[in-house]
Amino acid sequence: MFAPFTTRSRLLLGDLLLRQRQLSPYQLGVALDVQRRTRLPIGEILVQAAVVSRPRLWLALFTQKLLRRVTRPLRPLPASYYGQDLPHLAKARLEQHMATFPKVPVVSFEVAEAMKLRRERAQLDRATARIVEDNDILKERLLSGNF
Numbered sequence: 001m002f003a004p005f006t007t008r009s010r011l012l013l014g015d016l017l018l019r020q021r022q023l024s025p026y027q028l029g030v031a032l033d034v035q036r037r038t039r040l041p042i043g044e045i046l047v048q049a050a051v052v053s054r055p056r057l058w059l060a061l062f063t064q065k066l067l068r069r070v071t072r073p074l075r076p077l078p079a080s081y082y083g084q085d086l087p088h089l090a091k092a093r094l095e096q097h098m099a100t101f102p103k104v105p106v107v108s109f110e111v112a113e114a115m116k117l118r119r120e121r122a123q124l125d126r127a128t129a130r131i132v133e134d135n136d137i138l139k140e141r142l143l144s145g146n147f
Helices: 013-019 025-038 042-048 054-070 086-099 109-144
Strands: none
Touching: 013 025, 013 042, 013 054, 025 042, 042 054
16 A cells, blocks of 8 residues: 555654545645644644545544554563563462462362263263153154154
8 A cells, every 4th residue: 555654753644645645745735834824633624625535534543543553663671670580570470360269179089080970970861851851752743643
């Protein structure tokens, strides 16, 4: 669509609209002269002059905001945080977070096996109940002749 911006000073709305070919350099110059005299925002001047529609202006403003976020220079993370090593700080925070959860008791192998068998039996009971229910429905249909 247009070449990427390199500095924040180039992220002006007029430049963005020029790059998107929404207005000509002459129209931008006239709008900037009007802006110097009236102190109105450049976008409002362009909309009032019917050079740019309001939805196009909103799209350009959104693009400008997005590009400003993308081209923001990244700050490197410090090697230490107030004298504490970052991995050490992360480990301490993780331990603090884990301390808020209730402790899960350790279950012996026999208890775990018994719990597993109970779950399997409950599943079998549900399956058996469905089979019996389906069987009863079939009997009713056969006897009533609605098969």
